[in-house]
């Protein structure tokens with residue numbers, strides 16, 4: 001919770017003030033696709049990411065006249081170590097996770113043109129636009145639930 005709220009706020013405040021003084025620069029705030037809909041089974045993470053989205057979109061507006069760009073990167077499943085922690089095997093996931101390189105590259109391209117929010121990946125963008133929130137929630141709950149169930153039980157000391 002602290003990592004996704006206070007840390008984002010403190011860092012945006014600290015560096016935002018410096019960039020505004022300089023009159024140029026940019027910030028990317030990393031959120032998560034679907035955060036506003038609620039993400040069952042990682043409810044707290046999803047809710048905290050909704051804070052990041054709201055903070056970033058508002059800061060985008062506030063910083064624009066100061067020459068500072070702000071973009072929210074609302075990432076979908078991306079192939080990092082965190083997937084394994086959730087119990088996912090990136091090779092067998094129903095939707096292949098995006099490469100880190102593509103996610104970063106799309107985020108930076110959006111920042112270059114001061115886009116307020118980017119969902120990296122065309123398929124993710126189509127799904128976000130077309131799939132109703134209730135259906136997306138169920139899909140995520142099923143996927144994350146299955147992955148969590150396949151995780152080995154923690155060792156009891």
Ligand SMILES: NC(=O)c1ccc[n+]([C@@H]2O[C@H](COP(=O)([O-])OP(=O)(O)OC[C@H]3O[C@@H](n4cnc5c(N)ncnc54)[C@H](OP(=O)(O)O)[C@@H]3O)[C@@H](O)[C@H]2O)c1
Nearest residue numbers: 003030031032033074075076077078079080081082083097
């Ligand atoms: N991967 C995905 O599918 C996905 C999807 C949507 C959004 N995201 C978002 O993308 C961002 C990067 O995630 P990731 O997939 O790269 O996850 P990750 O592999 O677990 O990396 C998370 C990073 O955050 C650092 N971190 C964690 N807790 C911290 C703390 N309390 N203080 C300081 N640093 C801390 C970790 O540092 P250490 O290595 O030192 O622990 C690590 O570098 C996150 O904001 C995540 O929510 C990821």
